Amino acid sequence: MSGIVYGVGVGPGDPELITLKAARLIASADLVAYPAPEEGESFARTIAASHLREGQREYAIRMKIADGQFPKDEVYDAAADRLAQAANAGDVVVVLCEGDPFFYGSFMYLYARLAVRAPVVVVPGVSSLMACAVASGGALAAKNDVLTVVPAPLPEEELKRRLAEAESAAIIKLGRHLPKVRKVLGELGLAANTRYVEHATLDSQKVTRLDDFNGATAPYFSMLLVHRRGEAWS
């Protein structure tokens, strides 16, 4: 009797941006697992809530989500143990993943541990990258432009070097790094070509020019989009 683990992208936030496949698999699961903060609601579960059924078991994989830190190995070790045991006992296990599981997602750490112990199938989802571009009102990249995805925690000099070369860029994981990124974009003359997007696809979605956003920090679910030619929003 062999179960299976599905790692399922549930999209960027709007519950309607879940795929038909994700909805079907969630409804079919014996055990639904999802990342969650140490206390409080799981965003992934909130997105998927309408597809959960009575009688399904749930497992909140609680982890400390701190700006610039990655959860400890022990968190993933323990979660992988529990999920592998369930699959090996015959359960259909669905792990809910915000956005897409393999785009800077924490599911990859579970995947590495689980794939050697149980069948694992990954289902792609709508990524925050695409959702933020749509929210900004301009294409992410066009024609033969190079698109660079840059995590904001990188050192200032590396950020500057990467962004100096970029035609189109998405800057992710902003958090407390926003002042550093703002400084770099200013020095490169790119600040006026940058859009700030927060909570894309949710009712709380906010889109402004970077120059019009005065926050010193940004929430986890935010992104900057940069177009060197500045024509994406024209």
Add this chain to the structure above:
Amino acid sequence: MSGIVYGVGVGPGDPELITLKAARLIASADLVAYPAPEEGESFARTIAASHLREGQREYAIRMKIADGQFPKDEVYDAAADRLAQAANAGDVVVVLCEGDPFFYGSFMYLYARLAVRAPVVVVPGVSSLMACAVASGGALAAKNDVLTVVPAPLPEEELKRRLAEAESAAIIKLGRHLPKVRKVLGELGLAANTRYVEHATLDSQKVTRLDDFNGATAPYFSMLLVHRRGEAWS
């Protein structure tokens, strides 16, 4: 009486990777439009076929799809005229877009023309970028890696410069440029760290190490994924 145009991502190919929102909007449309080759089926329509209803009007935006060439302005001008007229007459118009509308998609050219003439709403979809990463069995990018998306038609020297800097890269629009890209990756010592993915999420999906793929050209729906550290697939 005012209609609206929706640009709707239908995902990478598996009809189940369409979002609930896309499915609902397609079913609600008066007019469904989609890109199509000069002769034959539209891939976007094939993906969405099960959501079309009797009595809906359809409009195939036929264009010459040639390797390395972008369709002529006249194609988009004429399509935008027809779609804007329908919306202005009160129609709900849905334009089907392969993958995501704003990730190197041709919808952006319609968007630029339509947005000044009618209400236009864009709905993000599952991108081939995420689908190919899932198919490859390894994350697109992790932690603070920089991810670079590189169109293969770029000149050899620029390709080399971009890929020499990349930690994780996705090389798109391969087509007849595959030998050039293969040469560059070989010179950079990255060929062994590269996966070739074709027709991700379709029954015809193919995934191999680049070294095991002998084709001189690659279909439009293919991609190379490169990880400098080579650990994504370990």
